[in-house]
Amino acid sequence: MGLLSNCKVCGKLLFDDERRTHRCPPRWLYWLPDEDETEEEDSRGVRAHHASTAAEMVAERWDYDGELEIVNSDGDRDLIVAVRKPGSDRVRHFRVSGRIEYIYSADEIDPDPQWTPYSCDGSGPRLMDAGEAGDGRDND
Numbered sequence: 001m002g003l004l005s006n007c008k009v010c011g012k013l014l015f016d017d018e019r020r021t022h023r024c025p026p027r028w029l030y031w032l033p034d035e036d037e038t039e040e041e042d043s044r045g046v047r048a049h050h051a052s053t054a055a056e057m058v059a060e061r062w063d064y065d066g067e068l069e070i071v072n073s074d075g076d077r078d079l080i081v082a083v084r085k086p087g088s089d090r091v092r093h094f095r096v097s098g099r100i101e102y103i104y105s106a107d108e109i110d111p112d113p114q115w116t117p118y119s120c121d122g123s124g125p126r127l128m129d130a131g132e133a134g135d136g137r138d139n140d
């Protein structure tokens with residue numbers, strides 16, 4: 001384990017003992033044709049294991065530099081990203097969209113024995129007197 005710090009080349013967060021074995025993902029050149037960018041004048045680098053991952057990282061970076069237009073659009077706004085691996089002639093284009101996912105998790109807890117979840121008379125949760133709670137069902 002040890003201290004955490006970012007790789008100076010690819011930016012990945014690494015523990016000290018991971019530095020010896022870490023290999024940066026390959027570099028891709030990218031530009032944004034719909035923003036009137038050209039490879040010759042505007043291409044920049046991003047490191048990723050796959051072309052599609054590179055395009056996703058570009059969109060994420062672009063979103064966080066602005067107003068989260070892509071993820072906040074819930075799929076209505078996308079970004080066209082052109083990607084080329086240095087040394088290859090093949091230019092690949094990706095339409096990248098995004099969305100925000102709400103993720104919930106449930107952890108079981110010990111219920112407070114003083115509370116009954118719902119009363120049957122519609123009054124909602126209420127504090128029960130000792131001995132009144134029973135099995136939680138209304139037996140009137």
Ligand SMILES: [Zn+2]
Pocket residue numbers: 007008009010011012022023024025
């Ligand atoms: Zn790296």
